[in-house]
Amino acid sequence: MPTIYADLHLHTVLSACAEVEMIAPLIVRRARELGLNLLAVTDHNAAANCAGVIAAAEGTGLVVIPGMEMTTAEELHLLCLFETVEQALTWQGIVFDHLPDAPNNENLFGGQYVVDGEGDYIRTEGRLLAASTDLSLDASVRRVTELGGLAVPAHIDRASFSLFASLGFVPPGLPVPALEIFRRTDPAALVAAHPEVAPYPLVRDSDAHQLSEMRVSLAFEANAPSFAALRSSLAQRSHRLM
Numbered sequence: 001m002p003t004i005y006a007d008l009h010l011h012t013v014l015s016a017c018a019e020v021e022m023i024a025p026l027i028v029r030r031a032r033e034l035g036l037n038l039l040a041v042t043d044h045n046a047a048a049n050c051a052g053v054i055a056a057a058e059g060t061g062l063v064v065i066p067g068m069e070m071t072t073a074e075e076l077h078l079l080c081l082f083e084t085v086e087q088a089l090t091w092q093g094i095v096f097d098h099l100p101d102a103p104n105n106e107n108l109f110g111g112q113y114v115v116d117g118e119g120d121y122i123r124t125e126g127r128l129l130a131a132s133t134d135l136s137l138d139a140s141v142r143r144v145t146e147l148g149g150l151a152v153p154a155h156i157d158r159a160s161f162s163l164f165a166s167l168g169f170v171p172p173g174l175p176v177p178a179l180e181i182f183r184r185t186d187p188a189a190l191v192a193a194h195p196e197v198a199p200y201p202l203v204r205d206s207d208a209h210q211l212s213e214m215r216v217s218l219a220f221e222a223n224a225p226s227f228a229a230l231r232s233s234l235a236q237r238s239h240r241l242m
């Protein structure tokens with residue numbers, strides 16, 4: 001079976017903190033140079049740029065997973081990965097209902113741009129995306145799962161916006177398919193220090209905000225790159241961290 005090379009966490013120009021080069025054609029070109037087969041697009045509390053990256057990847061062999069990095073009421077980041085753009089946009093609607101309706105301050109935080117598959121400007125997202133929703137971690141995980149998605153707590157051991165920073169621990173029995181650890185963390189050392197993570201498959205992603213940060217982050221064997229293949233490799237813990 002072929003090896004699938006993946007990265008599940010990447011920001012585009014819809015995230016105010018991402019570089020202006022993070023547009024669909026350049027992301028897809030860099031992903032192909034790196035040999036990536038599967039790439040998730042995960043902007044902060046927004047999914048409007050997934051369709052553009054999917055369009056840019058069409059016919060290249062790169063499969064793009066529509067997703068989001070949402071901020072829960074506990075101020076922790078949760079990767080929400082979906083099989084279809086429709087699911088991601090449904091989730092987007094729910095998240096917007098639970099975000100403060102405040103304007104983005106472009107001068108302070110940077111712009112939030114929706115772009116198409118060519119990287120051409122469509123519109124500016126005017127509402128503040130770099131905010132916390134009032135959805136709890138439990139409620140978010142439940143609702144993403146009900147929509148058919150995968151809810152993966154992001155960079156759990158990072159110093160901010162993480163499970164360990166916000167709660168100090170992994171809630172016992174948290175029904176998630178994986179935990180994402182910070183990209184520079186040694187998984188064996190983390191499991192030794194925090195045995196409660198041992199029951200979970202661990203992933204490690206680029207969390208790229210610029211092209212040079214993109215990388216192959218995990219690998220697994222599958223007939224073809226897909227959301228379903230990712231889900232089953234996590235369930236079987238048959239993936240490897242790269």
Ligand SMILES: [Zn+2]
Pocket residue numbers: 069077154155161
């Ligand atoms: Zn994050």
Ligand SMILES: [Zn+2]
Pocket residue numbers: 009010011069207
């Ligand atoms: Zn991120």
